[in-house]
Amino acid sequence: MKKAVDPAPAVRYLEIDETRAGQRLDNFLIATLKGVPKSRIYRILRKGEVRINKGRARPDYRLEAGDVVRIPPLRLAPPRLKAGEAEGFSWLLPRILHEDDDLLVINKPAGLAVHAGSGVGVGLIEALRGLRPDAPFLELAHRLDRDTSGCLLLAKSRPSLTGLHRLLRDGGLEKTYLALVAGAWRGGAREVRAALEKNRPRSGERMVEVSEAGKEASSVFMPRQRYGSSSLMEIRLLTGRTHQARVHAAHLGHPVAGDDKYGDRDFNRHLQRLGLKRMFLHAWRLRFTHPLRDSKMDFEAPLPDELSVVLERLAHETTP
Numbered sequence: 353m354k355k356a357v358d359p360a361p362a363v364r365y366l367e368i369d370e371t372r373a374g375q376r377l378d379n380f381l382i383a384t385l386k387g388v389p390k391s392r393i394y395r396i397l398r399k400g401e402v403r404i405n406k407g408r409a410r411p412d413y414r415l416e417a418g419d420v421v422r423i424p425p426l427r428l429a430p431p432r433l434k435a436g437e438a439e440g441f442s443w444l445l446p447r448i449l450h451e452d453d454d455l456l457v458i459n460k461p462a463g464l465a466v467h468a469g470s471g472v473g474v475g476l477i478e479a480l481r482g483l484r485p486d487a488p489f490l491e492l493a494h495r496l497d498r499d500t501s502g503c504l505l506l507a508k509s510r511p512s513l514t515g516l517h518r519l520l521r522d523g524g525l526e527k528t529y530l531a532l533v534a535g536a537w538r539g540g541a542r543e544v545r546a547a548l549e550k551n552r553p554r555s556g557e558r559m560v561e562v563s564e565a566g567k568e569a570s571s572v573f574m575p576r577q578r579y580g581s582s583s584l585m586e587i588r589l590l591t592g593r594t595h596q597a598r599v600h601a602a603h604l605g606h607p608v609a610g611d612d613k614y615g616d617r618d619f620n621r622h623l624q625r626l627g628l629k630r631m632f633l634h635a636w637r638l639r640f641t642h643p644l645r646d647s648k649m650d651f652e653a654p655l656p657d658e659l660s661v662v663l664e665r666l667a668h669e670t671t672p
Contacts, residue, residue, distance in 0.1 A: 368419040375514075377404070378411035380421070383491065388426055396424055433474065438482030441474075445483065449651050454512035454644050455493070455505060456480075459653040462501040462630045466492055476504070489513075494520060494592065499610075502529070502635025502653040515643025520592055526639040529587045529597050530576070530655060532632035532662070533606035534619040537583040541574040544600050548593045559613065560595040562603050569593040571600045579666040582609065582619070586636070597633060608633050626665045627658075634659060 372380060381393050381402065400408045403422035404415075415421075433441075450457040460466070460476060467475035477492050484490060493505040493516040505525075507513035519525040549566030551559055570590035577584040583606065587597045595614070601607055602614040609615070609623045610631040623632070638651045655663075 362425055364423040366421045366423065368415045368417055368421065370417050372415055372510075373417040375415050376411065377402070377409055377413040377415060377421075379517075380415060381423070385423070385426060392426075396426075433478060433482030438479065438485070441479035441483060444476070444479060449503065449653065450649075452508075454509050454642070455507055455516070456490075457638065457651050458504050458506065460496055460501055460504040460635075462499050462656070465498045466495050466504065477506070480506070493517070494525075496635055497595070497631075497633075499631040500529075500633045500635060501656055501659075503527075503638040503651055504635070505638060512643055516640075519640050519643060523590060524640055526637075527589045527592070527635065528637040528639075529589070530634045530636040530659075531585050531587055531597060531601060532579075532609040532623075532659075532666075533583055533585055533601050534581070534609065534616050535583065535606045536578055536581060537573075537575045537585065537606065539575075541572060542604075543570060543572045543590075544604060545570045546600060546603050548596060548599055550594060558594075560593070560599050562599065567591075567593060569596050569600070571596060573601075573604065573606075577663075579663070580669065582623075582666060584663065598631075623662065626662055626669070628662045629658065632659055632662065 366384070378393065378397065381397075382390060385393060394411065396402055397411050401424040402409065404413060404419050406422070444458065447459045447461070448456060449459055458476070458480075465475040467477045477490070481487065481490055487508065489507070489509050491507050491513050493507050493513060496502065496504055505516060507516055516525070546562045546569060547564055547566035548560050548569045549563035551561060568591060572588040572590065574586040574588070575583055576586055585606075587601070589596055598608050598611055598614050602611075607615040607619070608631060610620055610628050611633070612620065634653070634655055636652060636655070638649070640649050641647070642649050
């Protein structure tokens, strides 16, 4: 008996309603095509496989009510988790720091990817959607690396997501990290302005490097505590580039502890002996104006116990 196979994906035609009008085509596709890598989305746009009213369109085209979007055959992400499967992620619910009708702030744990893909079956967004099967809308407003913990912002409505993206684009969302870095920091606060460019080495691993050809990136480093040959820093991101805090820290000669991509191998080994089992980077604070209510929002995620223990051991190590 032959095994049943999934039917091949077919061309889809989606008509734009008023709730989608004004949205960029590329952002619409990213939100609609769950599980499809951005690189593939931009590739089908370049090849003209996506059509608007039977004609080619640029990624920055603003959709209008009544537009018909042709989407080529693509295999999409698996459906939402079933209720029984979602229960295995119920431990995430107590980590919600704030929730209203428009947005949600959660203290993401290290080790959990924000979304599925690249070998990850279930990420935080899929887990939360499974826990909220009746929620009409739930989307990531920004991202955190898998090994980074702390404040993560999600939108619960399309207007909220649009407003949060506007804040991110215009610098209206203040993100501050706590990071343990190598070396004794000298002096006070310091701003670093160093453009960042993504590249892809032969191994296929995505890397980011300081380059004049890259995109503008600015961070402010503020010392909080010194521990002999390491320092606990606050890092406020003035822009939101990929791996920005990590690459800027390494650029200054103070790489983040436990960073196996941009870090210092000897420093990392020393911290491992003190019990560090992950990268010491934590999204500590988010401050912004609510995109739909014009109220001031300020949230902090406490430093995880596994990082606080390392600081205690460092303090004991450096005490005469």
